Amino acid sequence: MSDSTQKVINSLKKRHRKEKVFRAAGATAIGFGFLLVFLLITDIITKATPAFKQNWIAIEVDFQPDLLGIDGLDLTRLPKGDYRTVLRSAIFEMMPEVSGRRDKRSLFGLISSSAEFEIRNHLVANPADLGKKVTVWVKVDDDVDSYLKDDVVVGEPGIRISEKQATWIKKWVDSELIESRWNSEFFSLGDSREPESAGVKGALTGTFYTMLVTLVLSFPLGVAAALYLEEFAPKNRWTDFIEVNINNLAAVPSIVFGLLGLAVIINIFGLPRSTPLVGGIVLTLMTLPTIIIASRASIKAVPPSIREAAMGLGASRMQVAFSHVLPLAMPGIITGTIIGMAQALGETAPLLMIGMVAFIVDVPGGITDPATVMPVQIYLWADSPERAFVAKTSAAILVLLGFLLIMNSFAAFMRKKFEKRW
Template identity: 60%
Template structure:
C-alpha cells in the first residue's frame, strides 16, 4: 500500500469526522437558540395580561353634599373631599338590593382604590362638573381585572362578586383598553396602577452617571497605559490589578460605595448619582481592558507615519490612534454598561432597592432601577404582579437590545477602512 492509497483510505474517516463536528456545532447553536426562544415566548405569554387593563363605566353624581364640602369651599379642600362616597353612592344605585355591611365592602372592592383619586383629578380639571351626573370610566380592582382576563378562571372573587360582575357585563359596562398607564407611572402596591416609568428613568439616570464617569476615565487610563506609560514593574502591577478588579464580585463595590460615597462624602442614599458612581467603578476595568486591546490593534504604521510627519506623541494619540480605536472602545463601553444595567447586588447596599412611587427628576432624587423593580414585583403577594414582572423583564430586554443596537450602529459609523 503506497501513500496515496493510505490517504484515500483515511479520507472517508476525515470526512465523517468533519460532518460529525459540524452537526454537533449546529446542535450547540440550536440549543442556545431554543433556550432563548423558550424564555422569550414564556415571558411574552406571561406578560400579555399586563398590557391590557379593564375599566368599568359608572354614573357618578358629583354631589356637593356627599363630597362633604360646604356651600363655599376653597379649591384646596377638594384634595381631601369624600370622593369614595361618590363611588359608594353610584354602586348602591346600581345594586340597590345590597344591604349587608360586609356585602357593601365586597361591592366596593370591585373598584380600584385609585378610583377616588381619578375622580378628584377629574373634578379639579373640570370644576363645572360639580352637581352634574356623568358616566366615567374607572379602573377596576386587580382581582376583578385578572378574573375578566383569565376567562373567569380566577378564584379570588367571591360568588356574590361574580354575580355583580356578570350583571355589569350584561349592561356592557366593562371595556378593555391598552394599559398605557404601565409606561407612564412609577411603582405602586396596587397592580392595576404599577408602572415601569420610574424604574426606566432611574436606570437611565444611573447609566448616564456611569457613562459620564467611566468613559472618560477608562479611555484616558487605557491611552496612558498603551501610549505613554514606561515599561516597568509598577505599570505591570497596575495592569494585574486592573485585570483582577474586573473579576471582583459586584457586591464588594456596593460596600465600597456605602463606606466611601455615602458615609464619607455624604452623597444622598438611594440616588442615581451614588448608584452611577458605584456602577462606574464596576464598569471601569471592562472599559479599560476593551479600550487597551482596541488601541493595541491600531497598526504601528499609523503611529510611525504620524510621528514621521512631525506630530507630537499627544497628537498621534488623539488625532490618529483614539479615533481609529473608537469602534472597539465604544463596543467595550456599551458591553460594560449593559452589565451595569442588570446589576442589583451593589445597589442593595446603597439603598436603591426600595419602594419609590415618584418618578425621579434628576440624579439626586431617590430612584430604583429595572432589575430591582423586577425583583420587588416578583416578591409581592398580589397575583397580578406576576404579569407585571414578566412585562418589566421584557422592558429590560428591550433596553438591552436598544443598547446593543446602538453599539453596532456606532461601530459601523466610526469604522474606517484602509
C-alpha cells in the same frame, strides 16, 4: 491499489466523517441555543401580554356638594372633598340588590383603591360637573382584572374572587359596564403596591439617569486610563502591577462594589442613599475594568505603521495618540463600552446595597432624587404575592430588553460612524 494508498483513503474518510460530526454538533448546539432563547422570549411575551391591558368600569357618580362635604361655591376646595363617600354611594346605587355590611364591603372591594383619586381628578379637571351626575370610568381591582383576563374558574389557587363577587362581575360584563383598554398608565405611572396602578416610569427614569452618570464617568476615565497605559506609561513593575489589578477587578463579584459604595461613597462622603448619582458611581467602578481592558486591546490593535508615519511627519506623541490612534481604535472602544454598560444595566446586587431597593412612588427629577432602576423593580415585583404582578414583571422585563436594544442600537450607530479603514 497499494496498502499505503488505501490507508490514506481510509484516514481521509475518517477525518471527513469526524468533520461532519463536528459540524453537525456545532449546528445542533447553535440551534438548541436559539430554541431556548425563542422559548424564553415567547414565555415572557405570553406572560406580559395581560399587563398591557387594563379593565375599567363605568359608574354613575353624583357630585353633590353635600356628599363631597364642600361648599358648592368654593371650587378651590374640590381636591379636599370626601370622594370615598361619593364613590361608595355610586357603587351601592349601581347594585341596589346588595345588602348587608359584609356584602357591601365585598362589592366595594371589586373597585380599585385608586378609584376615589380618579373621580377626584375628573372633577378637578371638569369643575362644571359639580352638582351633576356623570359617568366616570375607574379601574377595577387587580383581582377582578386578573379574573377577567385569565378566564379562570372561581376556587382555583390564587383566585381571590368569591362566587357572589363573580356573579356581580358577570352582571357588569353583560351590561357592558366593563371595558378593556390599552394600559398606557403602565408607562406613565411610578411604582405602587396596587398592581393595577403600578407603572415603570419611575424605574425607567431612574435607569436612564443611572446609566447617564455611569457613561459620563466610566467612558472618559476608562479610555484615558487605557490610552495612558498603552501609549505613555513606561513598562515597569508598577504598570505591570496596575495591569494585574485591573484584570483582577474585572472578576470581582458585583456586590463587593456595592459594599464599597455603601462604606465609602455614602458613609464617608455623605452622598444621599438610593439616588442615580450614587448608583452611577458604583456601576462606574464596576464597569471601568471591562472598558479599560477592551480599550487597551483596541488601541494595541492599531498598526504600528500608523504611529511611525505620523511621528515621521513631525507629530508629537500626544498628537499621534489623540489624532491617529484613538480615532482608529474608537470602534473597538465603543464595543467595550457597550459590553460594560449592558453589564451595568442588568445589575441588581450592588444597587441593593446602596438602598435603591426602596419603595419609591415618585418619578425622579434628577440624579440626586431618590430612585430605583428596572432590574430592582423587576426583583420587587417578582417577589410580590399578587397574581397581577406576574404579568407586570414580564412586561417590565420586555421594557428592560427594549431599553437595552435602544442603547445598543445607538452604540452600534456611533461605532459605524467612527469606523475607519486603513
